[in-house]
Amino acid sequence: MFSGSIPALATPFADNRVDDEAYRRFIEWQIENGSSALVPCGTTGESATLDNDEHHRVISICAEVANKRVPVIAGAGSNDTQTALWHIKEAQLAGADALLLVAPYYNRPGQKGLLAHFSYLAERADLPIVLYNVPGRTVTDILPETVIELHRRFPGKIVALKDASGDLTRVVTQRMGAGPDFCQLSGDDPLALSGYAVGQVGCISVTANVAPKLCADFHAAALAGDYATARELNERLYPLHRAMFADASPSPVKYALSKMFDWFAPDTRLPIAPISDEAMAEVDAALEGAGLV
DSSP states (O other): OOOEEEEBOOOOEETTEEOHHHHHHHHHHHHHTTOSOBBTTSTTTTGGGSOHHHHHHHHHHHHHHHTTSSOBEEEOOOSSHHHHHHHHHHHHHHTOSEEEEEOOOSSOOOHHHHHHHHHHHHHHOSSOEEEEEOHHHHSOOOOHHHHHHHHHHOTTTEEEEEEOSSOTHHHHHHHHHHOTTSEEEESOGGGHHHHHHHTOOEEEESGGGTOHHHHHHHHHHHHTTOHHHHHHHHHHHHHHHHHTTSSSTTHHHHHHHHHHOTTSOOOOOTTSOOOOHHHHHHHHHHHHHTTOO
16 A cells, blocks of 8 residues: 655744745655655654644645645554544545554553554544554554554554564564555664565655655665665665764754755754754765765
8 A cells, every 4th residue: 555765754844833835845845756655743743742733734734735646644643542533533634645643652551552542543534544663752562463453453444554663573473464465664764675575565764854766766676676776775875864863853854954955944843952063964974975965
């Protein structure tokens, strides 16, 4: 259902407000450069510091600009099940094509709670769901047996997983339990090439914010089984993958975009501080090495 290079879009700010015009230009640039789908209001989009009106407007703008040229997978998760349902309803009204639902953070539900949470939402959602497992941020881990059970319960609704656990053995377990049609996406740019070998079919990416064409070419080569080309592009991108986390994300992403475009400000919202001088130097070197500046 989803594959290739899928940026988790950064949200541009100006004077601490969402910069609608810059966001529209950014989305258009992403589509022109080969991104196969778009994720508004993900982690890189600073969804944690968007208020609810901004959250829903960002999804609406993304769906409007994409205009069905590529799928829009709207971030709609929450650590409160009812708030997640509200985000789902708003994303559907805004014209999203699918939903990205992160594991509930802070509450630390067990696997029984995760099954109940995602089942409740799947029963009430009209769009396909991509589960999002990022235990390093949520301190909650959607285990493979839970992923498999959710897909078994809702085969036409819970259709994909973005996995940022760092454990590629899970891809095999989930492929064997949920079947090859269950769409598995990497949540870690540096592991994307290895992920293809075990059954992943794309990446919801941080780096694709900055290098959409290179990322799209890399994923196209990997999907085609052209691993010589994929390895070459991966090595060109690898310093950029690392630089995007040289400081708290997404400050390196936004700094890189501000170097590339005069209309994309580097501004983040607290508690994400402005990028450090050391991280700036790493990003500058990675941009130059990738031929982006």
